[in-house]
Amino acid sequence: MLLERKKSKDCRVMANKSTFNMSGYTTSLMQKILLLAASLSLSVTAARAQVDTVRASTLPPAQQAEKLYNSGVSKYNGKNYRAAVQDFDKALALRPDFAKAFYNRATTRYELKEYQLAVQDYDQAIKLEATSFSNYFGRAQAQEAAGMRPEAEQDYGRAAEIKPDYAPAWYYRGALRFEKGEFQEAKADFDQAIKADPNYAYAYHDRASTQRKLNNFDAAVQDYTKVLGLQPDFLPALLNRAAARRRANDLKGAMTDYNTYISKKQDNPIAYTNRGSARYEAADYKAAVEDFSKAIELDANYAFAWNNRAAAHLKLEDYKSAAADAAKAIALNAQYAEAYMNRGHAREMLRDAPGACQDWKKAAELGLETGSSYAANSGCTE
Template identity: 65%
Template sequence: MKQFLFLIGGLAAGFTAQAQTDTVRASTLPPAQLAEKYYNSGVAKFNNKSYQAALQDFDKALSVKKDFTPAYYNRAATRYELKQYAPAVQDYNEAIRLDPNSFTAWYGRAQAEQAQGQAAEAEKDYGKVTELKPDYAVAWYDRGALRFEKGDYQAALGDFTQAIKVDSKYAYAWHDRASTQRQLGNMAAAINDYTEALRHNPDLHVALLNRAAAKRRNKDLQGALADYNDYLRRRSDDPVGYLGRGTARYEAKDYKGAIEDLSHALKLKPDYALALNNRAAAYLKQENYKAAADDASAALKINPQYAEAYLNRGHAREMLRDAGGACQDWRRAAELGLESGTSYAAASGCE
């Protein structure tokens, strides 16, 4: 969470001058200054990540001064760190009631609502932040992320675009706008945005991986392979990278290379159903039907609803002269939504 903590100035000089000992008894202070004392102590403890102790100080500050807006805000921030999201929202409510124009309180409440799974409420509050402070890029970005998650890609695209207008170096906004463009089928625009994300943050490795996927979908297999190679030089422990490069090699008809990459992915993640299914497809191209059937079966043990694995196992079983098994697999693929399962079953004379 992006925290905003406010420190109130020290005690008035007159009271400091009266104190000749090392400490001042809190009970001798006027209420306003006593509240400030507890408040500043809470801020210091928050900054040291002593959240329970900070919470106690903010409680004391508010017990003395009921309308202490910053104390409500910072107690809410502390409760957020302690994962006390519902009480945090209540404190943000008070902070907003006392100061409706505090964009930080609206933003904090949105974060706490989002943490509780209240996406609609969080989206509304992020919108309020953009009204109060249009140049606050992170609010545009966070609302865009919520809209992306619910599949409202056009609205998400607008929010990410606005975040970039506010902060042209916002690498994550460039990245997520690129991913939104991919969802909308705009591959060239997605590739450009991933490139911008990497220009502003060369260490944003996920942008390289996703740009490779966008290039592959845009039929630029050589460009995709170059990006996958670069990504795997940086992240040699990521099975997703090997899956992606293996799929690109498959599409480039390099079946041997595809099997090598998919096998590496499976070494890193043995229960990777997608890699098993894709390797089964590569084995089919090499006419290694037994290995293809075994991989498809292994994928189905992990995911019994995997339609493509049924389809591939059907092809392997057909070539292994198991006509009944092939028909059964193609029918199951059709039941799971693959129309080609029906076509293969019909063409092979399955009853």
């Protein structure tokens, strides 16, 4: 979707999965069917002396297929998905080359979370209409939902090639590339999405998060600001702009964003933790403790908040509280190197040298080089 959740980790905010509106095709077919029905009515009138009735079963198979197709579309629009699939099944039994029926059955199966079956239907639609961008985009959506990410990326690309002005194709491929850590490629895709649709708020948002990964913090702030201009109530952009401003050394701007966010949403522990971190960086340690405490109140299993409060307690020289908070963070995440470092500092100040050495060594073992430095400088032995 990209929310700053924990230290140096982003979670993309993504747009809702979209399926194509089938009503456009329905209208033209319905008009065609109505015209056919009118001609049949005239034929019946002219031949009344010889034929009493004309049953629906006497319609040519192609016309019956179209009638069933439109019935399926109507049921889809009414969210009666299982019945819609049954109508598309019957339409395809009568007309196996009905590409739009394959496409719409695939779309319906997507709604039913039958992703593999949806992919199979899109396969058939593509065989019949290989130049339809919507077939490739729809298949990409189903593939992504089924965990077939490389295939989805390829299909999003194919859809974008066929219809370069279709912004979602670029956007979704960019999102997949972001998740793989291919940030330059992701940015290029988000650029194309924005070129195709200058008001595409999600594309600006995810390009901003890509800029953060590329350490282009000023550019990230500009894109988040654009998002908020397009959608003022898009709160993730406000929270992420605060994070970007922090990285750009604009603590005042970051605090303004955090305060605005929290005034609108008081139940997000991440927001309190991030504002607490900004207050910590501004040396306002008491206020930082208050924010970390609020985050813990909202989520008692939030190890990041426990460790950060331990760090703030260290600055306030409350070593017992620091040791207890760091221990809680470790209990929640036994691989949390920074928490071992903080507990080590607290134990040192509490005159527990063996405990401090043990924690610093563990931090070093988990990849935190400063742990080795502290252990060596403090004369810790094996």
